Amino acid sequence: MRKLKILVSGAGIAGPAVAYWLSRYGCEVTVVEKAPGSRPGGQAVDFKGAAQLEVLARMGVLEEVRRRQTGGSDQVIVDGAGRRLAVMPAEFTGGEVEILRGDLAALLHERTAGDCAYVFGDSIAALEEAADGVRVAFERGAPGVFDLVVGADGIHSTVRGLAFGPEERYVRHLGYYYALARLDVDGAGEMYNEPGRMVSLGGPEAASFFVFASGPLAYDRFDVDEQRRVLADAYRGGGWRIPEVLREIAAVDDVYVDAISRTELGRYARGRVVLLGDAAYGNTLGGFGSGLALLGAYTLAGELAAAGGDHRAAFAGYEEVMRPYAKAAMKGNAGPFLAPPTRARIALRNQVFKRRLLLRGMLKLTDAFATRGELRDYPQ
Template identity: 50%
Template sequence: MTNTDSSSSQNNKQLRVLISGASIAGPALALWLGRYGYDVTVVERAAELRTGGSAVDYRGRVHRTVLERMGVLDQLRAHATDMGEQVLVDAEGWELLRLPASFMSGELEVNRGDLARVLYEASLPHARYVFGDSVRSLAEHADGVTATFESGESQEFDLVVGADGMHSMTRRLVFGEEREFRRDSGYFVSTFSAPNDLGLRDSGVLWNVPGRMVGLSNTLGKDGAMLVFHSPGLAYDYRDQEQQQRLVREHFQGLGWQVPAVLDAMDRAEDFYFDSISQIVMDRWSSGRVVLLGDAAWAPAPGGMGNGLAVVGAYILAGELARHSGDHRAAFARYEELMRPYVKTCQKQGSNAGPFLAPPTAKKLKQRNRIYKLLCGRLLSGFFDRLTTKGAEAVELPDYGRELPEMQDGPHPLTVG
């Protein structure tokens, strides 16, 4: 492990926390734990911060409050995509209807890469980051956890947090194989930079044929594509990008509209992302001194507000650890108690993402388009917004700042619970 930043002091009395994964959940937690005075190390498998992915959105009072308390709300607003309408077109590219901005983009939409960078930079004064390494084994003993890394190094920690996404290594090492927890929808999503000839500006176009969707968008001067396809039972290796690109090509080959140009762009893209649209369902998120956060614990699928869950989860996990003076058993139990109903609501919202984005048959595609038409109509306009905002607010948010004012400015040494 080679440290790229070290600004928190080494102090035996400070709880030493290892966070695996530097995307959204990991840096959000590092920021809070660092503020509360923990000694935080974040290890990320990628060689550098990963800035790919499509735009993500936040909505409602809970998201707003947490981002504000983190001190990143204004910065994120400065990165807002200001995405306008998205036009739904038929297989030949003719306009069917226009989806209002809030329908797809929520209250505050930012490109995932901007979000990751803002959270990473905000957490830098509070944590040391190690890129290009990964946990290989975790051995818990009476006083802590010995983590051994791919680099061969071993280090002692008091707590370990798996914020390493849907294919979490931490989960595999401590809780069991991914197949025990992953619920596949039979859908897959890919995103990458792809120029378009449509003259889009702060807007997007969604194109479908049964079982497939191509979304093209332009935000903040950046062109991007999102491809979704239905292929139940398809096996893939989440680490093999060449194989993933081959799979995307196979499923879109021979289609018309802008598809050939999009596939050409995929081969050149440096920010290719691919994954299955799946959910992670677990009946517990902690075991001893190890706890899971974000997609590693509860991946909700697109539409399930995974980014909101990640930052709210980080806020609550850190707040409960501080409130319980580092007693991880009590803190993890309360974290689960507060987050479980929230995750359940969001996972319900995300459970239909694939069929909604790319209905599998011509009949279902027609039905979906009729629903879109209704939702965009005068009578139901606002209904979808209210529904998703209600989901985003379905958690009782403790005010740790009021309870623990002395800990907001850290560092504040905490002893092992």
Template identity: 50%
Template sequence: MDILISGASVAGPALAYWLRRHGFTPTVVERAEQVRDGGYAVDFRGEALDVLDRMGILDHVLALDTEMGDAALMDGDGKQYATLPAVIFAGDLEILKGDLTRILYEATRDDVEYVFGDSIASLEEDETGVHVTFERGEARTFDLVVGADGLHSRTRALTFGPEEQFVRHLGIYTAVFSLDNYLGLRNTGQLYSVPGRAANIFSARNNTEARAALHFASGPLEYDRRDTEEHKRIVAERFADDRWQVPRLLREAAAARDFHFDANAQVEMECWSKGRVVLLGDAGYCAAPTSGRGTSQALIGAYILAGELAVADGEHTAAFAAYERQMRGYVSEHQQAGRAGAERFFMGTPTQEVLDMIAANAPEVSRAQTVRLKEYPASARVGSSPSGLTAG
């Protein structure tokens, strides 16, 4: 079966890996001209580590672990008043998102077709398959189409309807960008928070770089989602009067080439598939960055979706239903965690006692969100070892 996957971030390449292992022929189309770099750190929890191990890439991910330690909570005068334990924000394992997308791409590029610099323009389904037109390339027909294209999924909009029907805004906007590690941080970070705004900076890539994020509370805003300069102006206006390192961070943000700005939001849908089209990861069930579970959901969802298609011998109706049955409870718990995280995101000046109490409960919370991973036998026609990987 020929299966089109829209999106080459985490969910798309992970699905492509498993589809190839089960004997399907995936094609990945990505709007960006190349694999995206940049982005903040992502963490893995519970069964997501098992998926990485089954893919044969766990050692490569471990080699790029940020090894993040506790972070300092700072006041406006640059004085530390508390310590944020790493267990609260770093999960069981943490790496930069750009490093993860590169690992997944390198594990699949030799036997998966990637089409960069293009995107789906239209979808039309009949009994023979899904007829797809693209913004740039020639039209093609696929047996199935998977939308792994994130919160603002074009695949979801074309198949199910406008974004506003499914996206639930959680009242927070976040800007993320790379910068020099000018504070000399070593496997740690610093955070600053006032009512309705927060800023943080963490070391990255063996302390040779840093990543910063600026967060502010707001209802839904009207802006051009593709206008990065407008995004930078919005953030600069919101933080114009803040202290600590914020003035320097705003200057760094203005010059950043990998500046990313978006709302913290969730995707809530009654069904993740329609006919021959199915959604995966944030496109179908985004839990929001405040959940800390989005990457784990994407990896586990990819594993289960490909496995159920294999078990059903490509009969998509049965496979999509089985995939959804296994993922629903897991997703519901994570979305609840995302909403709770958004409610306490701007927590002002917490005492060390409160932070220690949260940290003490963090491992239990991490273990609570579980999904049973079935064993799906690999196709005898396709090798199961990833190729082209480097740990550097």
């Protein structure tokens, strides 16, 4: 394959993963990331099934991921008085291996920093396709020309907005929001529901997790004060320990609120620009995002190698492989399950965890998707 100069937007999981494979195939890779560095912490991400674990193994990081894994824990569902109602087992929400998103991002950055150029604290401002490639303007840095641009910058992708059009055309709000906040509270592993809202305590060592029903909200995702306000409005008047939790939220800066949404795209590529991970086939809290990102990174780079650098053929092959995975992953909406809209629906959901046959059936469905398909072998 001829040496391609490729720009990757996003240094989360998908970006460094595709950078790893592209550099192995001899490409000159630059990764640009808006944040000042690799972002620490975040929620746990998990992997299951032979294909996902095999990608980690072929990248040479599987054992290190196992070493850093968090080890999922059961969630004890309680009522307003703190009485135990049911238990959501760890295997329901986790995979065969689980790791904090920030830890995995840092690990992938470590494995690629020697072969790829990372530019933190900057973002793509404009894209213009020309005969010699894609001309890219940056918010801070000098402009450049690249053979290809990969948008691996999440469900709110800047690259998708510039190359495909406004976010509202492609991202569908699913009627719920989720939030993460690192709070100094006890009771780790306790989960409480009221109609349309859920709180799961993480304790001082892990982020507490929130899900609540809401139509689209206007707020700045990068403004902590506004995110605190959104949570306070959503949980005002709540029972159990919610008043205590809201007081804690008012005193911390580690708060993140975002919509549960789905990316719906007819094509993953336009010209010399291609989308990867959540930017192309995201389904927030769908349970397969990180695994899909790794599979997509492996496939995109492999198809480019197999096509000898012909991006048209490679992008078509990438879409052919990934579309069935993405289609199955986008069917769910975790919001109504985690925060059912009525007390009757909450009670019905809890029954799933009390009846082993129902629970096993749900686990089989998720496992069937995660273990489907085999990895294509690409040139080494």
